[in-house]
Amino acid sequence: MKKGVGQGGYSLREKIFHRLREDIINGKYKAGDSLVELKLAEEMGVSRTPIREAIRQLELEGLVSCIPNKGVIVEGVSRQDIEDIYAIRESLEGLAARWAIERISKEQLKELEDICELMEFYTEKEDLDHVGELNSRFHEIIFESTQSGPLKQVLSDFQFYIENTRLASLKTPGRARQSLKEHKAIVEAFKNRDVDAGELALVEHIRNSRKNVERLGR
Amino acid sequence: MKKGVGQGGYSLREKIFHRLREDIINGKYKAGDSLVELKLAEEMGVSRTPIREAIRQLELEGLVSCIPNKGVIVEGVSRQDIEDIYAIRESLEGLAARWAIERISKEQLKELEDICELMEFYTEKEDLDHVGELNSRFHEIIFESTQSGPLKQVLSDFQFYIENTRLASLKTPGRARQSLKEHKAIVEAFKNRDVDAGELALVEHIRNSRKNVERLGR
DNA sequence: ATTACTTATATTGTATACAATACTAAAATT
């Protein structure tokens, strides 16, 4: 479901949703802050309607919580949430690997390989922002190739939540190079359609990412 | 004066959201159906505003998909989705068990025990609708007691999706009694704060449920 | 001084009005 261009999708509501979500993830609005519809509306030069609809979606994602007739307060993504998400991924991505290897298309597999090469290129150049983007895309393809709506939805959402953390993690000394190796191992297993090796490689990759993030936290 | 949408202390939007979600899960609106805002609004005796907000939330949950300026069509929950969800639960509930056992409060543990007793009571009486409700509550408490926002959110959502399937499964011969045994084993492990036993018992419970549902499918 | 009770204001919840877009089908052109 790739949406259009720029900061969001086509409709105002969609753009606002993505913008607010970004602002919460990036900490512009911190946990405990209250969001006032009219204020946001004026800030963005739109009416309250699309703002409200965006907020309703944020509510469902748990990024804000709404108290009826009172207002909405930002929940945000806590450090604990992020650690939990890594643990959840560690439990889920083995499943994702199995399904993906069984169902991935030739085109998707090719894309994984291409991404891996590009990752190597940008890793050498130490352009880690680009590596981060490729990383996201890499895993997104795996989620997609599982052909499981529920699994894809969960993992994609979580991936977005931890985007910043992951980028920071990638920038710790040596991590990018190690991460590249892990991605190569994953692709290798995928190419061989080796389910066990793929599961192992992907889970190991998550585990290492997690460890690195935990180091980052202190 | 409330009209059309039944009563309750919540906002119209919230009631409509829950109602539409139910109607999709229960198959009143099937995959491929298109939802027209004005029609729904008239049907429920409200304006388009709360309808739209509810639909935006359904969209985020993936139960409908919206095509800008065109309309929204129902996605629903497919049989494949349900099977996937059981597989996902099998991967996740071990983690849930570990966290829950480490963090559950005395009150929550007591509630699990009480529910288990009630389950036994209603199972004997073969009042399986009641057993189903207790079942939901049982697992909801476990999710809650993990004290993990992300994990709770995922598992709660999925639990709702499979509610009907699970109830049907419970009504197959002998399953209720077996399920009761499994719940007792879970509570026992929780009482002993035995992480390994708890993980095993809960995962085994999911696995058996899944097997039973798969039998149900053919 | 404290409590209870108004009044004022801010904010959300809902309804309606208007604008933009997509679909349909009939009319016009070739």
Add this chain to the structure above:
DNA sequence: AATTTTAGTATTGTATACAATATAAGTAAT
């Protein structure tokens, strides 16, 4: 006959208007 044009309609997207509720401040009563 086929294609394009165009008018009309249905539906969504956005803005505004109105209603309900909550917060805060000030006033009266004890």
